[in-house]
Amino acid sequence: MSLQKHEIKHIQDIIKRKLTKTELQIVAAEWSEHCSYKSSKKHLKMLPTTGRSVILEKGYDSGVLDVGDGYVVTVHIESHNHPSAVEPFGGAATGVGGVIRDILSAGTRPIAILDGLRFGDIENDMHARWLFKNAVSGIADYGNCLGIPTIGGEVEFDNCYKGYALVDVAAIGFGKKNKLIKNHASKGDLVVLIGGSTGRDGIGGSQFASDSLEGEDRSAVQIPDPFIEKLIIETILEARNEKCINAMKDLGGGGLSCAVSEIAESLEIGIELDVNNVHTRESGLLPDEIMISESQERMLIITSKQKLPKLRQICNKFRVTCSTIGHVKNDKMMHVKKAKKTLALLPAEFVARAPLLDRKKTKPKYLLQIKKENKVKKVSELLQLICLDGIEEKYPHQLSGGELQRVCLARSLATSPKLLLLDEPFSSLDKSHRNQLVKEVREILKKEGVTSILVTHDQNEAENFADKIGQIDKKQLRIN
Amino acid sequence: MVMCINFIGEIINIIVKVGVIVFPGSNCDRDMFHVLTDVFHLNTQYFWHEKGLPDNIDAVVLPGGFSYGDRLRAGVIAANSPVIDDVKKLANKGIPILGVCNGFQILVESNLLPGVLLKNESLNFMCQWTNLIVKNNKTQFTNKLQLNQKIPIPIANGEGRYYADSQLMRDLKKHNQIVFEYEDYVNGSVEQIAGICNEDGNVVGMMPHPERAAEKLINPLDNKPSSLIFESLIHTLGVKN
Numbered sequence: 001m002s003l004q005k006h007e008i009k010h011i012q013d014i015i016k017r018k019l020t021k022t023e024l025q026i027v028a029a030e031w032s033e034h035c036s037y038k039s040s041k042k043h044l045k046m047l048p049t050t051g052r053s054v055i056l057e058k059g060y061d062s063g064v065l066d067v068g069d070g071y072v073v074t075v076h077i078e079s080h081n082h083p084s085a086v087e088p089f090g091g092a093a094t095g096v097g098g099v100i101r102d103i104l105s106a107g108t109r110p111i112a113i114l115d116g117l118r119f120g121d122i123e124n125d126m127h128a129r130w131l132f133k134n135a136v137s138g139i140a141d142y143g144n145c146l147g148i149p150t151i152g153g154e155v156e157f158d159n160c161y162k163g164y165a166l167v168d169v170a171a172i173g174f175g176k177k178n179k180l181i182k183n184h185a186s187k188g189d190l191v192v193l194i195g196g197s198t199g200r201d202g203i204g205g206s207q208f209a210s211d212s213l214e215g216e217d218r219s220a221v222q223i224p225d226p227f228i229e230k231l232i233i234e235t236i237l238e239a240r241n242e243k244c245i246n247a248m249k250d251l252g253g254g255g256l257s258c259a260v261s262e263i264a265e266s267l268e269i270g271i272e273l274d275v276n277n278v279h280t281r282e283s284g285l286l287p288d289e290i291m292i293s294e295s296q297e298r299m300l301i302i303t304s305k306q307k308l309p310k311l312r313q314i315c316n317k318f319r320v321t322c323s324t325i326g327h328v329k330n331d332k333m334m335h336v337k338k339a340k341k342t343l344a345l346l347p348a349e350f351v352a353r354a355p356l357l358d359r360k361k362t363k364p365k366y367l368l369q370i371k372k373e374n375k376v377k378k379v380s381e382l383l384q385l386i387c388l389d390g391i392e393e394k395y396p397h398q399l400s401g402g403e404l405q406r407v408c409l410a411r412s413l414a415t416s417p418k419l420l421l422l423d424e425p426f427s428s429l430d431k432s433h434r435n436q437l438v439k440e441v442r443e444i445l446k447k448e449g450v451t452s453i454l455v456t457h458d459q460n461e462a463e464n465f466a467d468k469i470g471q472i473d474k475k476q477l478r479i480n
Numbered sequence: 481m482v483m484c485i486n487f488i489g490e491i492i493n494i495i496v497k498v499g500v501i502v503f504p505g506s507n508c509d510r511d512m513f514h515v516l517t518d519v520f521h522l523n524t525q526y527f528w529h530e531k532g533l534p535d536n537i538d539a540v541v542l543p544g545g546f547s548y549g550d551r552l553r554a555g556v557i558a559a560n561s562p563v564i565d566d567v568k569k570l571a572n573k574g575i576p577i578l579g580v581c582n583g584f585q586i587l588v589e590s591n592l593l594p595g596v597l598l599k600n601e602s603l604n605f606m607c608q609w610t611n612l613i614v615k616n617n618k619t620q621f622t623n624k625l626q627l628n629q630k631i632p633i634p635i636a637n638g639e640g641r642y643y644a645d646s647q648l649m650r651d652l653k654k655h656n657q658i659v660f661e662y663e664d665y666v667n668g669s670v671e672q673i674a675g676i677c678n679e680d681g682n683v684v685g686m687m688p689h690p691e692r693a694a695e696k697l698i699n700p701l702d703n704k705p706s707s708l709i710f711e712s713l714i715h716t717l718g719v720k721n
Contacts, residue, residue, distance in 0.1 A: 137604075145549060147508060230505050
């Protein structure tokens with residue numbers, strides 16, 4: 001278990017009793033770095049969360065943007081590094097599955113996948129090549145089966161990733177603004193678990209993912225099933241159309257522990273659930289295992305009693321299993337039972353909000369070598385030199401051909417070269433601008449005192465530019 | 481001719497009815513529906529695999545996807561769905577039936593079309609643009625195309641390698657059942673077959689995706705040839721657009 005000493009003390013200070021075994025498992029899962037972001041939250045909070053088009057609602061796991069005309073676009077990105085480094089196919093595939101459910105939980109249809117990948121030296125390192133090949137096919141296989149295209153991404157290979165892999169997956173969703181899920185719940189509503197059955201795969205996955213990667217704990221890696229995910233997508237979107245969903249959350253890291261505590265905390269409700277009602281893959285699963293299993297392709301839905309029959313009907317249509325595991329209360333407690341026996345009873349807010357950490361940090365040494373002020377000064381000097389000061393905010397496509405050529409010149413001068421070779425730099429410009437620019441460039445180079453050689457087919461250009469002109473004739477260079 | 485106006489103000493022919501069958505795991509159903517309705521203005525309806533098909537349906541499309549997650553073998557579970565009995569009845573009546581990608585696999589698995597589809601020679605999922613050559617322009621889905629016309633069109637499949645033994649190949653040729661061939665060697669299909677039809681030419685199966693190629697907006701090469709596959713259906717149905 002990954003709980004630290006100070007965390008156990010924090011528990012005792014607040015709860016003022018010893019936690020039960022199940023409670024400890026729940027808290028350890030939810031307080032793992034993976035679920036709670038306890039170390040990174042401090043830094044992530046510095047990022048902006050509001051904006052003209054941003055729609056912020058309780059309990060959204062993805063960013064929602066109003067794109068006008070009644071439509072919204074949702075975006076979500078997540079890393080799935082540890083599992084991918086141990087079992088690259090399953091790790092990368094379940095990474096895709098996870099972000100897709102985050103898009104879905106806002107009530108939007110996932111339409112595209114992107115990924116950012118890092119591996120070791122695949123040319124010489126067999127293990128890196130194995131990781132690369134299988135992570136890529138994991139992503140491809142999952143997305144293809146869902147019919148959601150992987151529309152882009154980026155990859156780098158470097159020795160610093162030896163024995164490891166970084167797999168970041170992003171997904172984009174699209175939907176109607178008036179069909180977004182407005183997460184809400186009231187006393188007596190039902191808590192329903194739909195999708196894949198809960199098994200022993202991925203047990204303790206979030207804690208494993210938060211630890212240093214030493215053992216190869218394959219059982220901590222979840223098993224992907226894109227077919228069930230596809231059925232869940234269609235089930236959820238149909239249930240959304242039928243207004244069967246009051247609130248929704250996907251089950252990812254931390255499994256039920258995380259989903260239940262977080263949805264209860266964000267909606268300020270209590271949830272009482274019975275582990276006996278969770279549909280499981282195998283018999284004999286322990287309650288603790290049910291609470292922290294990270295079996296994939298599961299969604300938690302809060303629905304009203306009136307809407308439950310309709311929700312069941314939709315689940316039956318897609319043959320997606322659906323179990324009513326509990327109900328909503330007012331007491332803001334997370335209450336886990338097995339039949340009549342209480343296994344865990346903790347304030348949801350306590351579980352969902354791990355004590356944050358302020359980890360020691362140091363500035364990377366290489367940053368010290370980069371002297372920002374010097375750079376900025378150099379850039380503005382160069383821009384002045386090429387008479388383009390004021391264009392700093394423009395994108396390349398907003399510049400004219402002549403301006404672009406002058407920027408190229410500035411870039412070549414940035415390193416203060418002793419000799420500059422200009423190979424037909426003006427040939428792509430139209431004639432009217434060309435003569436002007438030739439003169440300007442000559443003046444700049446004169447000012448900087450850089451020895452320059454210009455290659456051109458244009459006699460006039462050569463005469464306007466150069467102090468000395470040579471001609472190549474029959475493989476012989478003749479200087480006039 | 482009965483006409484109506486759809487929600488963006490275009491005229492739709494409601495006299496004909498095209499059915500798009502949806503299996504668990506179908507994922508090109510919405511693309512196909514969009515092309516049939518928004519691009520070719522056909523009155524189209526989804527049919528869930530457990531529901532029967534009405535007798536008065538005029539054409540049926542089995543879209544691509546991963547029905548039942550390709551479990552056991554691509555298309556084999558879907559081929560045993562209740563709806564396939566109705567598809568067979570309609571096929572016998574001469575109703576046009578098109579299977580694309582997974583739809584083709586289902587038609588083959590349900591014996592509506594001969595032969596089998598195997599894993600690609602590369603053993604990998606392939607997603608790329610290919611060129612088809614029209615080998616039979618008499619079918620209900622190719623009658624507006626020219627013989628040997630080239631169709632730029634994408635494929636996206638893992639089990640798309642068509643195989644027929646030499647006896648079957650003789651039969652296919654005898655009855656002019658080879659509809660499309662790849663221009664280049666793509667996935668190891670026997671004689672580069674990309675699509676075939678039944679003896680009557682009303683049931684056509686093809687691995688490439690015409691619904692992903694029939695619109696200019698999403699076809700960087702030439703959308704006209706692919707759109708002629710749908711124009712052929714319209715011609716077959718006798719609808720004036």
